Amino acid sequence: MMLHLWNLVLRVWVVQAWVVGLLWAWKAIEAALGLPKVPDLLDAGWDAAPASGPALTVIVPALNEAENVGACLESLLKQEYTSLEILAVDDRSTDGTGAIMDSFAARYPDRLKVLHITDLPVGWLGKTHAMAVAARESTSEYLLFTDADILFGPDALRRSMAYAVASQADHLVTLPTLVLKRWDEAALLSFFQVCAMWASRPWKVADPKAKRDAVGVGAFNLIRRDVYEGVGGFEALRMEIIEDLGIARRVKRAGLRQRVAFGRGLVNVHWAPGALGVVGVLTKNIFSAFQFRIPLLLFACGWLLAFCVLPVVVIAPGLMLPAILTAVSVVSLYIGLGRHSGISAWNGLLAPIAALLLIYALLRSMVTTLRQGGVVWRGTFYPLAELKRHVAPMW
Numbered sequence: 001m002m003l004h005l006w007n008l009v010l011r012v013w014v015v016q017a018w019v020v021g022l023l024w025a026w027k028a029i030e031a032a033l034g035l036p037k038v039p040d041l042l043d044a045g046w047d048a049a050p051a052s053g054p055a056l057t058v059i060v061p062a063l064n065e066a067e068n069v070g071a072c073l074e075s076l077l078k079q080e081y082t083s084l085e086i087l088a089v090d091d092r093s094t095d096g097t098g099a100i101m102d103s104f105a106a107r108y109p110d111r112l113k114v115l116h117i118t119d120l121p122v123g124w125l126g127k128t129h130a131m132a133v134a135a136r137e138s139t140s141e142y143l144l145f146t147d148a149d150i151l152f153g154p155d156a157l158r159r160s161m162a163y164a165v166a167s168q169a170d171h172l173v174t175l176p177t178l179v180l181k182r183w184d185e186a187a188l189l190s191f192f193q194v195c196a197m198w199a200s201r202p203w204k205v206a207d208p209k210a211k212r213d214a215v216g217v218g219a220f221n222l223i224r225r226d227v228y229e230g231v232g233g234f235e236a237l238r239m240e241i242i243e244d245l246g247i248a249r250r251v252k253r254a255g256l257r258q259r260v261a262f263g264r265g266l267v268n269v270h271w272a273p274g275a276l277g278v279v280g281v282l283t284k285n286i287f288s289a290f291q292f293r294i295p296l297l298l299f300a301c302g303w304l305l306a307f308c309v310l311p312v313v314v315i316a317p318g319l320m321l322p323a324i325l326t327a328v329s330v331v332s333l334y335i336g337l338g339r340h341s342g343i344s345a346w347n348g349l350l351a352p353i354a355a356l357l358l359i360y361a362l363l364r365s366m367v368t369t370l371r372q373g374g375v376v377w378r379g380t381f382y383p384l385a386e387l388k389r390h391v392a393p394m395w
Contacts, residue, residue, distance in 0.1 A: 014319060020307050021325035027197065028329040028336075034203030035336050039167075041159040041174065041263035049155075049162030052083045055140035056161060056222075061089040061130035062148035063378045066096040069148040073104045077111060081157035086112045087138060091130040091378070092120065097148075113137075123386075124238045126378045131243075132234040135225075143228055145221040145244070149269060150176070156266035160222060163261055167206075170227040170256040171248060175202075176219040176267040178341060184275035190347040191354035192278075194333050195304075205260040208252075215260050216248025220267045223247070227256055239390035241288040241377060262340040275357055282361040284377065287369045291391045292384060297366050301359045308355035 058076055062069045069088070076086050088105070090098035101114040115134055120126050131145055142164070144157070156174065164172045180186045204213035221244050231250040240246040251258050272278045290297040311326040327348075334345040347354075369375055374383040 014322070016306070017311060017319050017322035017326075020311055021322035021329070024307070024326045024329035028332045030201070031197060031203075031333055031336050034201060035340075037203045039163060039259075039261045040340065041163055041261050041266060046159045046162060049158045051080050051158055053081070053161050053165060054142055055083050056081065056085075056142045056144060056157065057134075057138040057140040058084065058086045058144045058146060058157075059089065059131055059134040059138070060086065060146055060148055061091050061127050061134070062093065062097050062101070063091045063126060063130075064093050064095045064097060065148035066093075066100055069097055070100050070104070072146075072148050072150055072152075073101070073112065075150075075152040075154075077104070077108055078154050079152065079157045080155050081161055083161075084111065084157065085138070085140065087134045088112060088114050089130040089134050090114060090116045091126050092117055120380060123390075125241065125243070125382065126380055128234040128238055128240065128243050132238075135228065135233060138225075141225055143223055143225055145218070145223075147218050147269070150219045151179075151268040153266045153268070156263070159263065159266065160220070160261070164222060164259070167259050168257055169222070169259040170224050171251040172220075172222040172259045172261065173205075173215050173217050173248070174220045174222070174261050174263050174267050175215075175340075176217060176269045177264050178343065179268050179270040180343070181270065182274050185271065185273075185278060186343055187347050187350040188275045188278050188354045188357055189271060190334060190337070190341070190343040191308075191351050192358065193337055193341065193343075194330065194351070195308075195358070197333070202260050205252075205258050208255050208257075211252060214245070214248040214252035214258060216242075216244035216246070218244040219269050221247065223251070227251060230254070231256075239382065239387055241285050241375065241387070245289070264340055264342055275354075279357060279361040279364065282358075283365045283368055284375065285365070286362060287365040288375070288387065288391070292369065292388050294366065297362055301362055304355045304359050304362075309352050312352045 060072060073088060088101040090101055098116055105112045105114045115137060117130055117133060120129060135143055160172060160174045178189050200213045200215055202215065204210040205215050231247065231254055234243060237243050237246045248258065272281045287297060290300065311323050330351055331345055331348040334348040338345050369384060374381055375387060
């Protein structure tokens with residue numbers, strides 16, 4: 001009886017292993033065909049992008065970012081794109097953030113303006129409120145929402161605006177380049193990028209029929225003003241923690257022109273020191289990506305376990321071939337993304353460990369949020385019931 005049961009379990013496991021391997025192979029083939037279709041703004045065709053064009057306002061909200069905001073503003077002030085104004089928003093900072101912003105504004109009064117926010121209205125997240133206030137203060141045709149810890153290459157806006165105009169983009173994301181200072185950061189974040197292609201395919205973002213394939217990144221969310229206002233702006237996402245993806249989904253659902261582009265070194269971000277630092281960042285906001293729905297998050301954990309951890313546990317000859325198929329497919333995805341991100345494909349060997357760390361981050365985010373009864377975001381506590389009431393639709 002026990003032998004029969006074990007044989008049955010083994011057959012099921014073999015079938016499951018082949019299903020996983022074939023799905024990874026399908027994803028690898030799809031990415032190999034699709035990724036080359038995503039424009040790369042470093043291509044020679046964009047070298048001659050003009051230095052002027054439609055008026056652009058860059059909005060930089062910051063709360064206690066004294067360590068980073070100066071370098072961010074300096075990189076924006078060095079931009080080769082001249083049709084530019086910068087709105088820096090000091091969102092209730094208690095450190096030197098506001099003073100640093102003011103010092104830059106005094107030196108560049110024609111290009112940089114500072115808004116100081118001292119109070120947060122009821123029913124708003126601090127960041128969405130800061131960006132909504134800044135958007136109302138500007139009149140430019142295009143708005144770029146970014147973060148205070150982003151460093152821009154001098155040609156980032158020149159190339160991005162040229163592509164936005166040429167492609168008639170209503171919303172454009174120039175994908176950021178990860179600044180990696182430790183091997184464990186590279187292992188976890190490169191795995192995160194690979195997994196993201198299951199949720200949203202970059203090569204399908206421009207397809208208006210692919211409604212689920214929307215991309216929004218806090219480091220670089222460029223949007224036409226009329227489109228921003230047409231989808232409700234951040235007023236429609238007042239309590240949305242992952243507001244960058246929220247507005248991207250609204251643009252996509254409206255059937256508007258969404259674009260995404262590579263550009264290694266144009267937009268640079270360092271997430272956090274070390275893998276555990278990345279886990280700490282994810283703890284604060286990753287549960288909100290699942291709309292605070294426990295079954296959905298647990299399904300994601302099960303998927304990671306089945307697709308990224310179990311395939312490497314080879315305990316029978318029948319599992320060897322599907323395990324090899326899975327490993328080759330995963331590494332090929334790392335290679336494809338590495339051409340644009342610069343992250344070594346050798347990190348694919350650490351994918352199972354990265355998957356376990358990501359599962360830990362997901363569960364930690366869920367447990368922490370439920371235990372606290374809400375989320376502490378940028379120094380303010382938001383009750384879970386209120387966040388759920390205002391959560392944006394996933395698709």
